[in-house]
Amino acid sequence: MKTRDIILKVAEEEFSKLGFNAVSMNNLVKKLDINKATIYYHFKDKKSLYNEVIKNAIERLNTNLRAVFDDKKDSNTLFRAYVNAIILTIKENPSIVPLALREFANYGANVDENFMPYINEEMNYLKMLVNKLDIKDEYKDMDIYSLYSFINGTIKTFYVIQMSTLPIGKENDLKNNSEKTLNYISEFVSNIILDAIVKK
């Protein structure tokens, strides 16, 4: 693995854990066991390192979403596969959850215009999906972003609650079990949506 990629990997974990401002270049190089100037050889500054981390995260998600549409499925199966692709992305790389929540909290202020194509690609998959579903009349005019928020907000919030060190969520067998938590919430999200908005 190249130095640049190692830096990106460790930086992603740190930005996810601590947020942009709490990550210091000094601590980063300690974890990496390289010299600080080496980071500045590979990346212009802290901000562009962060931007590269975010870009990679969105690209990994889009790669998994793209695969969902590769072969023909009935629309309800497609919906479940779509949700599972998001779940798979988190399983492959849990850092993406706090990373996304922190960016949401910033109203996307750290994400520059260069990322819009990636975000638009992500939204397009959801639009394609909705077009295939046989939606009840009362949900036909539903805002696409409310559906997006339901899927992504529910999954991420549930994940951080179950993985949190606080004694919340402790009444169940999902607590601190990433695999079980993600499988459960995948089913929950798919079931609710298909029960609520799709014609029987």
Added chain:
Amino acid sequence: MKTRDIILKVAEEEFSKLGFNAVSMNNLVKKLDINKATIYYHFKDKKSLYNEVIKNAIERLNTNLRAVFDDKKDSNTLFRAYVNAIILTIKENPSIVPLALREFANYGANVDENFMPYINEEMNYLKMLVNKLDIKDEYKDMDIYSLYSFINGTIKTFYVIQMSTLPIGKENDLKNNSEKTLNYISEFVSNIILDAIVKK
């Protein structure tokens, strides 16, 4: 308004906008037009100022939730009133949204054990509510935190998307309109849940 309360008010806005680490005491006193030592007279350190901010935010939410259960309503109306109490809290104080999202991203690490009674109170209202609903058999064993995540994750994610400076959500008339956005998502969340999990 007392100095201590003014500090808390401005600190809440700043912590919400920037997150714990990005807020500096120096910038805070500039906004407040008081001396830095004055903050340290009223609060032990930066961390306890932050904790006080979070505590106040949870208390305001619980006050609004408590009011929902004051008089008798049929269970579906109660559910809509519950969701509206969350929406009302955000309308009264939008800072609570990024504040909560940042804490979620931290897996609650900045929230110490003293807050558990407040969090438990919040969860108890949801449990009381679910007990009153006439739930379909297949959702009877639903994890309470998945419902919590659905309600809170969807509302907060939708809100920050519509209020973000990025050109997402721009295809609708909710963009940058806090009032309309919150009214819309309140209806959406209530409708989905009542359609999906409650017996007709």
Added chain:
DNA sequence: GTCTATACCCCGATAGAC
């Protein structure tokens, strides 16, 4: 491509006058 050394700045926090 990776290192040492350093410039320059802002941070949180406190002592002590008023």
Added chain:
DNA sequence: GTCTATCGGGGTATAGAC
């Protein structure tokens, strides 16, 4: 209860040797 002045430390970033 609010101020001025200051301390010690750690922050980002770069120059220049190897």
